[in-house]
Amino acid sequence: MYAKRGDRNDGRMSNGSFQEQIQDPWRTRPVRLPGRGHVAGVCAGIGYRYGVDPVLIRVAFVVSTIFGGAGVLLYLACWLALTKSGDPASPAESLMGRGHSSDSGTKTVVLLVALAIAVSTVGPFGVGLGGSGLISMALMLGGLWLLYQRQPIPPPSPVGAVAPGVGTGYPGTSFSPGQFGANPFGPGTYGSGAYGPYTKLPDSYTPSAPPTTGQSADATGEAPTEALKPETPAPQADPVSFEKSPTAGPRVDAPSAPFAPLEPRPPAWDPLGVAPFAWDLPEPARTTTPAVQPERTHSRLTTMVIGLAILAAAAATALAVATGSDWLNPGRIGAVALAVIGVGLLIGGFLRKGYGLLVVAGPLAGFVILASLVGSLDLNSENMGDRTWVPLTAADIDPAYSGGFGNFTLDLRNVTLTEDKTVDVSGQFGEVVVLLPPGMNVENHCTAQFGDAQCLPDGLDGGTDGTDGHVLTLNADIRFGSMEVRRG
Structure with missing residues (x-):
């Protein structure tokens, strides 16, 4: 592999x-x-x-x-x-x-x-x-x-795997040792030490001498060392006579004795042979005992880690309520629970348990990402629904206007600037509209994280009477929805 x-x-x-x-x-x-x-x-x-x-x-x-x-x-x-x-x-x-x-x-x-x-x-x-x-x-x-x-040394190859760059037929590649299994003959004459792919065969073979009577009793069956030496002459056999042998007479075979009838043997269900009258009955059907499946032990790691994650999220929520801190928003509280789930996954990976935590980790990670994008939510009734702000003078303009869910409109068409002003308008979900008078000098900065923004051109826009006079700096932002800045 x-x-x-x-x-x-x-x-x-x-x-x-x-x-x-x-x-x-x-x-x-x-x-x-x-x-x-x-x-x-x-x-x-x-x-x-x-x-x-x-x-x-x-x-x-x-x-x-x-x-x-x-x-x-x-x-x-x-x-x-x-x-x-x-x-x-x-x-x-x-x-x-x-x-x-x-x-x-x-x-x-x-x-x-x-x-x-x-x-x-x-x-x-x-x-x-x-x-x-x-x-x-x-x-x-x-x-x-x-x-x-x-682990620098790789494990053995799985079944059917081919090592990268091994045995592909290209120059410089070869098969790894032991790829086709161990030597079935063991070390010795028929092992890898006897012949190999580059072994040079001898030009001729010299047969060894037959073993003597004293050597035939050798249990190991190994020939003596002297029999393998080429300089030792082999014993000469007796000369063979080529004289014609006398003609043999006709051969008459005696009839063999008839075979004795085989005695019936008792079946497996009657090993003692006490019921020969029932031996001709068919064998009883064999009953197979089903293999006992080992009981699967249910791991408590999943439930324990989920419980710890819930306790950690509850503790973070209680801390946020007790201290009144805006830093512990829903996204960070979910991140605390997700961190506990992540530690449980790491432990379960080494113990080969806790795979059910993946079902919880996926939706929780999606919630953390979405909550981080949305940020903190103010669910007061003042920030919910449709709202319209209509200041009449420059002094009535607030530094910031914000909304949660709904349609929000800032109407500045009745305002005449007496000094430079900066206004921040933001919304989380819905639509934000800013209405301006035709001659007001405006420099707007519009952003829409997930939505559409239609604002005035970048830079200073003087309207119908030029760019002389005081300037309104407008910072408009929407997270999910649409943003529109236009002159009335």
Whole structure:
């Protein structure tokens, strides 16, 4: 399954050169096991190669995908670079003509296109990731290096696996020792030490002398050493006479005695033979005892970890209520519970238990991501429903206007600025509309995280009477919904 170097097959760590330490992880790279995985068998192959539960590898890929997107990039790269179990070459090598892969060329091209998109968008060098993708990429590669240091020697090949670069027919490749099993004859004359693929056969064979009477009693059946020496002459046989033998008379065979009838033997159900009158009855049907299935022990790890996660979330909620802190919002409280679930998954990965935690971790991770995007919610009745603010003078303008769920309108058409003003308008879910008079000087900054924003042109907009006079700086923001700034 894996191409091994000769100096690493003795079961000991060897401190080679730096180049060998860099190349050795590639020589002993994993193979993909699609039969044991869900998508392409990348996580199953890595887990089998380094002796780790594949669930932990999948969790690492998912986490690195969420924080920076490096998981998608690494998974696609492994899909292309790692050989599938049973194939002599990887999809990338097959596309370059260096072997055959069961993956079609069209599929390989699609994977290459997806990899290029991942590098440009969600990879570690994507735009707007703040370096998180590069950090997650470094952590994933560092973890892979630590796994290699933990188990540098690959495990035995699974059934039907072909080592990458081994036995493919290309120059420089060969079959690993013991690939076809151990020698069935054991060490000796018929073992690997007698003949090999490059053994030179002798020009002629000298038969050994027949064993003598004293040597026939030897239990080992080994010929004496002197009989194998070519200089020892073999004993001469008696001369054979070629004289014609007398003609033999006709042969008359005596009739043989008739065979005695076989005595009937008792059946298996009557071993003592006490009921010969019933021996002609058919054998009773055999009753098969079903194999007793071992009782499956239900692990308490899942329920215990879920209970601890609920207690941790309840404690964080109580702390937020007691202190009145806005920092412990629903997203951070969910993150506390998710951290407990993550620790449980790590423990369960080593114990091979707690797989039910994945059912809880998925929706909880989605809630944490959504809550982090939404932020803190103010569910007061004043921030719910449709609201309209209509200040009449510049002094009546508040520094900020905000809404939770609904449609919100700020009407400034009756205001004449007497000084420069700055107003912040925000909404979480719904629609936000700002109405301005035709001649007001406005500099707006509009953002819509998940929605549509239709505002005035960037920079200072003077309206119908030019840019002379006081300026209103408008900062408008909407999370989920639409934002509109227009002149009335």
